[in-house]
Amino acid sequence: MATTVWGQARALLDGADVPALVAWIGGLDRSTRQDVARELPGYLRAARDPADRGRALALLVAGAGVFDDPEEAADWLARPELRPWSAVPGHADLTGPVAAVTASRPPEWRTEVAHRAAERLRATDLTWQDASLWHLAAALAGDTPPLGDGFVVNWVVWGGRPERLADDPFLDALLPRMFRVEGLGRRLVWDKPGDDRQASWADAVLGLTRSGRLDRGTVLDLCLERFQLGGRPQDLYWFVRLHDALEPTPDETAARLRAYVLLLADAPAPVAAAAFQRVRRIDEAGRLDVEPFAEAAGHLLARPERKLAGAALTWADRSARKRDRVDATLLALTAPFGSPALRDRAAKAAAKHLALASQETRRLVRDAAVVLPAELRERLTAPEPEPPAPPAPPAYRPRPLPPPLTTPAEAVALHLSGDRSWPAAERLMAALVELSFRAPDRLREAFVRALPGAGRPGTITATLNMGTPEEWVTCAVRAVLSPAHRQDGLAPLMRFHRKAAWYERSDDEPVPHRFLIWRMREIVSTIGRSPVLLATPTESGGHLDPSVLVRRLERLAAAGVEPGPADLVQALLRLPRGAAAPTSHLTSRAARAVRAWMAAGGLPDPEVTVTLTEADRPVPLLPAGAPTGERDGPRRPHRGGPPDSLTATVTLPTAVPPDMERLCSIQHDELWPRPPASFFGPHDWWPAVLPSHREIAAAHLLPHLVRWGEGDHGQGATLRGLAGADGPAGPATATALVFGLGSRSPEVRRGAVRALLVLSARNQPPPDLGTALATLVVHDQVVLGRVTDALAEVAAEGAHAHVWAAVRDALPHLLPVPGRRAPSGLTALLTLAVRTVEATGATGSLPELDALVARRGANRLTAEATRLHRALTLRTVPLDIRVS
Numbered sequence: 001m002a003t004t005v006w007g008q009a010r011a012l013l014d015g016a017d018v019p020a021l022v023a024w025i026g027g028l029d030r031s032t033r034q035d036v037a038r039e040l041p042g043y044l045r046a047a048r049d050p051a052d053r054g055r056a057l058a059l060l061v062a063g064a065g066v067f068d069d070p071e072e073a074a075d076w077l078a079r080p081e082l083r084p085w086s087a088v089p090g091h092a093d094l095t096g097p098v099a100a101v102t103a104s105r106p107p108e109w110r111t112e113v114a115h116r117a118a119e120r121l122r123a124t125d126l127t128w129q130d131a132s133l134w135h136l137a138a139a140l141a142g143d144t145p146p147l148g149d150g151f152v153v154n155w156v157v158w159g160g161r162p163e164r165l166a167d168d169p170f171l172d173a174l175l176p177r178m179f180r181v182e183g184l185g186r187r188l189v190w191d192k193p194g195d196d197r198q199a200s201w202a203d204a205v206l207g208l209t210r211s212g213r214l215d216r217g218t219v220l221d222l223c224l225e226r227f228q229l230g231g232r233p234q235d236l237y238w239f240v241r242l243h244d245a246l247e248p249t250p251d252e253t254a255a256r257l258r259a260y261v262l263l264l265a266d267a268p269a270p271v272a273a274a275a276f277q278r279v280r281r282i283d284e285a286g287r288l289d290v291e292p293f294a295e296a297a298g299h300l301l302a303r304p305e306r307k308l309a310g311a312a313l314t315w316a317d318r319s320a321r322k323r324d325r326v327d328a329t330l331l332a333l334t335a336p337f338g339s340p341a342l343r344d345r346a347a348k349a350a351a352k353h354l355a356l357a358s359q360e361t362r363r364l365v366r367d368a369a370v371v372l373p374a375e376l377r378e379r380l381t382a383p384e385p386e387p388p389a390p391p392a393p394p395a396y397r398p399r400p401l402p403p404p405l406t407t408p409a410e411a412v413a414l415h416l417s418g419d420r421s422w423p424a425a426e427r428l429m430a431a432l433v434e435l436s437f438r439a440p441d442r443l444r445e446a447f448v449r450a451l452p453g454a455g456r457p458g459t460i461t462a463t464l465n466m467g468t469p470e471e472w473v474t475c476a477v478r479a480v481l482s483p484a485h486r487q488d489g490l491a492p493l494m495r496f497h498r499k500a501a502w503y504e505r506s507d508d509e510p511v512p513h514r515f516l517i518w519r520m521r522e523i524v525s526t527i528g529r530s531p532v533l534l535a536t537p538t539e540s541g542g543h544l545d546p547s548v549l550v551r552r553l554e555r556l557a558a559a560g561v562e563p564g565p566a567d568l569v570q571a572l573l574r575l576p577r578g579a580a581a582p583t584s585h586l587t588s589r590a591a592r593a594v595r596a597w598m599a600a601g602g603l604p605d606p607e608v609t610v611t612l613t614e615a616d617r618p619v620p621l622l623p624a625g626a627p628t629g630e631r632d633g634p635r636r637p638h639r640g641g642p643p644d645s646l647t648a649t650v651t652l653p654t655a656v657p658p659d660m661e662r663l664c665s666i667q668h669d670e671l672w673p674r675p676p677a678s679f680f681g682p683h684d685w686w687p688a689v690l691p692s693h694r695e696i697a698a699a700h701l702l703p704h705l706v707r708w709g710e711g712d713h714g715q716g717a718t719l720r721g722l723a724g725a726d727g728p729a730g731p732a733t734a735t736a737l738v739f740g741l742g743s744r745s746p747e748v749r750r751g752a753v754r755a756l757l758v759l760s761a762r763n764q765p766p767p768d769l770g771t772a773l774a775t776l777v778v779h780d781q782v783v784l785g786r787v788t789d790a791l792a793e794v795a796a797e798g799a800h801a802h803v804w805a806a807v808r809d810a811l812p813h814l815l816p817v818p819g820r821r822a823p824s825g826l827t828a829l830l831t832l833a834v835r836t837v838e839a840t841g842a843t844g845s846l847p848e849l850d851a852l853v854a855r856r857g858a859n860r861l862t863a864e865a866t867r868l869h870r871a872l873t874l875r876t877v878p879l880d881i882r883v884s
Contacts, residue, residue: 005028005032005035005036006035006036006039008024009021009024009036009039009062010039010043012024012058012062013043013055013058013059013062016052016054016055016057016058017058018054018057018058018061018097019097021058021061021062021065021101022061022065022097022100022101025061025062025065025066025101026065026101026104028065028066030068033065033066033068034066034068036062036066037063037066037067037068037072040059040062040063040066040076043059044059044079044081044082047059056081056082056083057093057094057097059082060076060077060082060083060094060097060098061097061098061101062101063076063077063082064076064077064098064101064102064113065101065102070109070112070113070116071116073113073116074113074116074117074119074120077098077113077117077133077136077137078117078120078133080129083129083132083133091131091132091135091136094132094135094136095135095136095138095139098136098139098140099139099140102140107142110140110141110142111140111141111142111144113140114137114138114139114140114141114142114145114146115137115141115146117133117136117137117140118134118137118141118146118148118150118151119146119148119150120133120150121133121134121137121148121150121151121153121154122150122153123149123150123152123153123181123182123183123184124153124183126153126154126157130150130154130157130158131154131157131158133154134151134154134155134158134159135158135159137151138155138159138170143169144173145169145170145173145174147173147174147177149181149182149184151174152174152177152178152181152184153181153183153184153187155170155174156178156184156187156188156201157187160174160201161199162199162200162201162203162204163199163204165201165204165205165208166204166207166208166211166213175205175214175222176222178222179222179223179225179226179239180225180226180229182229182231182235183231183235184235185226185231185234185235185236185237185238185239186232186234186235188201188202188238189234189237189238191238192241193206193241193242193245194245201238202238202241202242202245205219205242206242206245206246209246216246216252217252219242219246220243220246220248220252220256221256223239223242223243223246224243224256224259224260224263226239227239227240227243227263227267227271227274227275228259228262228263228267230267230268231268232268233268233269233270236268236270236271237270240270240271240274243274244274244277248278250281250282250285250287253278253279253281253282254282254287257279257282257288257292258292260275260278260279261275261279261292261295261296261299263275264276264279264296264299264300264303265299265302269303269305269308272300272303272305272308273308276296276300276308276311276312279292279296280315283315283319283323286323288323290325290328293323293325293328294325294328294331294332296312297312297315297316297328297329297332298331298332298335300312301313301316301332301333301335301336301342301346302335302336304746304749304750306341306342309336309339309341309342310341310342310345313333313336313342313345313346313349316329316332316333316349317329317333317349317352317353320353321353321356326353326356326357326361327357327358327361329353330350330353330354330357330361330364330365331361331364331365333346333349333350333365334346334350334364334365334368334369337368337369337371337372337796338371338792338793338795338796339792339796340788340789340792340828340831340832341789343372343373343376344376347369347372347376347377347379347380348379350365350379350380351379351380354380365380366380366381369381370839371795371796371835371839373831373834373835373838374838392761392798393757393760393761393797393798393799393802394757394761394797394798395761396758396761396762398539398540398541398724399540400539400540401423401427401537401538401539401540402423402427404427404430404431404536405427405428405430405431405435406431407435408435408439408442408443408445408446408447409446410431411428411431411432411435411443411446412446412447412450414427414428414431415428415447415450415473415477416450420468420469420470420473421469421684422469422542422682422684422685422688423537423540423688425469425472425473426536426537426688427536428473428476429472429473429476429520429523429533429536430532430533430536432476432477432479432480432527433523433526433527433530433532433533434531434532434533436479436480436483436527436528437528437529437530437531437532437559438531440480440483440528443480444480444481444483447477447480447481448481451477451481466517466520466521466524467509467513467517467681468681468682469682469685472520472523472524475520475524476520476523476524476527479524479527479528480527480528483527483528509679509681510679510681510683510700510703510704511662511663511665511666511700512663512683512685512686512689512690512697512700513679513681513682513683515566515569515663515689516682516685516689518566519535519564519566519567519570522564522565522566522567523564523567525564526564526567529561530556530559530561530563530564531555531556531558531559531561532552532555532556533552533563533567534549534552534553534556534563534567534568534570534571534590535567535568535570535571535574537574537688537691539691540724541687541688541691541721541724541725541726542574542687542688542689542691542721542724542725543574543575543576543691543692543726544571544574544575544576546575546576546579546580546581546598547581549571549575549581549594550581550582550583550586553583553586553588553590553591553594554586556588556590557586557587557588557591562588562589562590563590565659568590568593569657569659569660569663570689571594572593572594572597572602572603572660573603573660573663573689573690573691573692573693574688574691574692575597575598575602575692576692576726577602577692577726577727578601578602579598579602580598581598583595583598602692603652603656603660603664603692603693604652604653604654604656605653605693605695605727605728606650606651606652606653606664606693606695606696607650607651607653608648608649608650608651608695608696608699608730608731608732609648609649609651609731610646610647610648610699610702610731610732610735610772611646611647611648611649612645612646612775612776612779612781613645613646613647645703645706646702646703646705646706646735646781647666647702647703648666648698648699648700648702648703648731648732649666649699650664650665650666650696650699652664663689663690663696664696666699666700666703679704680708680713682714683700683701683704683714683718684714684717684718684721686700686701686718686721687718687721687722687724687725688721688725690725690727691725691726692725692726692727693725693726693727694722694723694725694726694727694728694729694733695727695728695729695730695732695733696727696732697721697722697725698722698729698730698732698733698735698736699732701718701732701736702732702735702736705735705736705739706781710742710743710744710745711744711745712743712745712747712748715736715739715740715743715748715751715752716740716745716747716748716749716750716751716752716754716755717751718736718751719736719737719740719748719751719752719754719755720751720754720755720758722736722755723754723755723756723758723759723762724758729759729764729765729766729767730766730767730768731766731768731771731772733766734766734767734768734769734771734772735768735772735775735776737752737755737756737766737769737772738769738772738773738776738782738787739752739776739781739782740752740755741753741756741782741786741787741790741791742776742782742783742784742786742787742790743786744783744786749786749789749790752790753790753793753794756794756799756802757794757797757799759802760794760798760799760802761799765799765802765805765806767805769805769806769809770805770806770807770808770809770810770811771809771810771813773787773806773810774809774810774812774813774814775813777810777814777823778813778814778823783824783825784814784823784824784825784826784828784829785824785825785828787825788825788828788829788832789828791803791806791807791832792832792835795832795835795836795839800835800836800839800840801836801840801842803832803836804833804836804837804840804842807829807832807833807836808833808842808846810829811829811830811833811846811848811849812846812847812848814826814829815846815848815849815851815852815865816852816861817848817851818855822861826861827860827861827864830861830864830865830867830868831864833868834864834867834868834871837868837871837872838871842872843872843873844872845872845873846872849865849868849869849872850869852865853865853866853869
């Protein structure tokens with residue numbers, strides 16, 4: 001019987017007779033459908049041309065009709081080779097036969113197939129094949145459309161039509177999801193209201209609010225909800241345009257005033273500008289109370305965007321007396337006192353209103369004016385014999401790591417959160433290893449419940465490269481879910497990769513990344529075989545408590561297990577400097593290695609040198625105190641072509657184990673002639689790999705900084721990691737910080753500022769910061785103005801002394817000599833120098849500064865140089881006091 005039924009099915013498939021196939025399948029019972037279902041995959045594999053449109057459609061319809069399991073049916077519909085292109089509106093030539101062949105199925109079955117098929121839709125990198133799958137899922141979904149990100153994005157791209165949006169059956173369910181799906185806005189970046197060239201989603205939504213089909217208040221609330229979720233500006237432009245086109249009334253704005261004020265703090269600039277416009281309209285209507293005004297002005301004046309902060313300053317200044325809120329305005333105006341771009345305007349505006357303020361407000365303004373230059377400070381304060389002591393940098397308090405995960409539910413929750421930062425990934429990997437050893441069945445069941453369909457056999461080699469944290473975690477979870485497959489699939493793979501040492505991987509991968517891949521592959525192979533990972537950190541900087549390490553060694557010894565070599569190397573590198581712990585009662589090979597490592601004092605501090613290669617000519621960092629006249633030639637003009645390379649050399653004073661030596665090496669003549677310069681992987685993990693030797697981690701980072709240029713590739717997080725690590729901060733750390741302080745990306749600059757503040761609070765700022773700044777400015781690798789603004793932020797937080805030390809070391813190489821032009825932005829650097837000298841009371845002289853002042857001149861550069869000269873020397877003039 002089965003042979004006869006399959007023969008009939010085969011004939012219909014060979015002939016691609018879709019109508020006859022639909023009718024024939026309708027007459028099959030459950031048993032015969034299953035017979036056909038068993039044969040279909042083999043037929044597809046054997047088909048010479050499954051991509052033939054007629055054959056593909058017939059196979060698609062057949063699978064939809066005979067697979068009884070919704071998961072199998074969804075998998076069949078989602079096969080790329082069975083998704084033919086359709087030019088028919090709504091893909092009716094595909095959806096019609098599929099709807100017909102499944103018409104006899106229960107509605108619940110069709111809905112489940114639709115939802116499972118929709119899970120295969122991607123939210124990014126869409127192709128035309130996604131259109132076919134979306135229409136198939138939509139046709140089967142009925143009145144309950146899927147709500148996943150992929151289905152919503154494909155609805156916007158392929159399914160929904162702005163000109164027919166009012167009649168769209170999915171409108172009410174999917175429109176709110178449009179405002180919550182990450183990245184959907186960039187699909188609508190060219191969609192603008194009032195654009196006559198194309199049908200506009202924005203115009204469609206606006207039209208439905210005008211007709212009453214959609215509620216205006218609901219759409220406004222959705223816009224605000226999207227703004228609060230944040231994102232990149234390109235993800236938000238469409239929602240901002242829709243919000244502005246709605247033109248919220250004063251009543252609508254007043255009802256949502258709190259939400260608008262909160263957006264002013266840290267929302268992306270386009271969102272903050274839209275929110276500011278609404279707050280101003282409420283203020284113009286006389287409906288803005290003092291408290292929300294003070295909060296709004298404070299948020300705006302603290303923002304890094306000069307345009308927004310400047311507009312807020314003008315608004316606060318002009319409305320202070322008109323709205324009877326002088327005190328609130330004055331307190332808000334103290335926020336830009338630390339901003340070189342706005343402090344002059346802020347101080348002048350404050351001085352204008354100061355006489356009308358309360359005594360307490362005047363005292364607070366005088367206290368805040370301590371960061372202003374002397375001329376501006378005098379406008380706001382009475383003369384004092386000595387300026388108040390400058391504030392100290394904020395105390396450094398390392399953020400504690402969360403406790404270890406102890407239950408399968410906690411491990412599943414962290415995995416589903418999507419957090420792949422190194423602390424989260426380390427905690428998750430440690431939990432997977434421990435729980436897979438202690439409670440493998442409970443762990444596997446928890447993941448199967450949380451990840452429908454994940455328990456089916458998969459392919460672990462899909463993450464063969466294991467080059468990203470997502471792949472590391474995914475591979476580990478797959479090893480938990482499929483222990484037999486891990487044995488059969490991963491073990492041979494690991495044996496294959498062990499034939500080559502970890503450091504002999506592709507030249508495109510930096511050494512720390514090769515080490516991480518080695519360790520993560522080892523962790524995956526450890527799942528189910530070891531009770532604990534040795535190297536999981538216990539402190540936020542990446543360090544491992546020696547006493548915890550001993551307890552883990554005891555657990556491994558009790559289980560008769562030795563740690564993997566990568567795990568042991570990482571554990572040794574994570575021990576704090578000068579670590580000591582009793583290990584004499586342990587006799588394992590790992591315990592002996594730990595004992596010897598601590599007895600030797602751990603990894604010694606290396607000598608690190610930094611070299612910038614310019615047109616194949618090495619340029620070392622300018623030595624501190626080198627005479628200005630010895631600078632190497634005139635400054636280069638900007639040129640195109642490939643960027644210069646930046647490399648570091650790490651030299652260890654004593655021999656260390658081979659894996660340690662390889663990890664410290666930046667280049668090796670036999671294996672990699674020069675470090676790769678196109679890496680965009682998880683370099684924020686590197687400081688935690690070497691938490692006691694931040695300088696080595698920074699040295700590995702340098703080759704990539706020039707290639708990354710001024711873009712944001714996560715440098716801010718890596719710089720904060722370097723600051724939280726230990727060990728000497730030398731020229732590599734200094735150079736990395738200068739690149740971060742001079743980045744065009746505000747996020748990277750903020751990370752560099754926080755990193756330098758942490759180093760200042762720990763009294764560990766790199767002594768080479770000034771010479772690194774001078775070298776990179778002279779060779780046009782950073783923009784001095786941006787670095788100066790960032791250093792001003794650091795000084796405003798209390799690190800005046802450390803900022804002055806860096807500027808003092810940079811100035812001899814930046815001040816112009818006769819016949820040379822000053823670098824752009826030098827005047828602002830001199831202004832910052834004056835401020836830090838006044839705040840710290842520093843004295844002394846700089847020969848290059850003395851020479852510049854002696855030449856005189858009528859320009860701002862000379863004026864600022866003269867101010868700095870006076871600030872440095874006036875305190876050193878002896879007083880000639882005679883008593884007669």
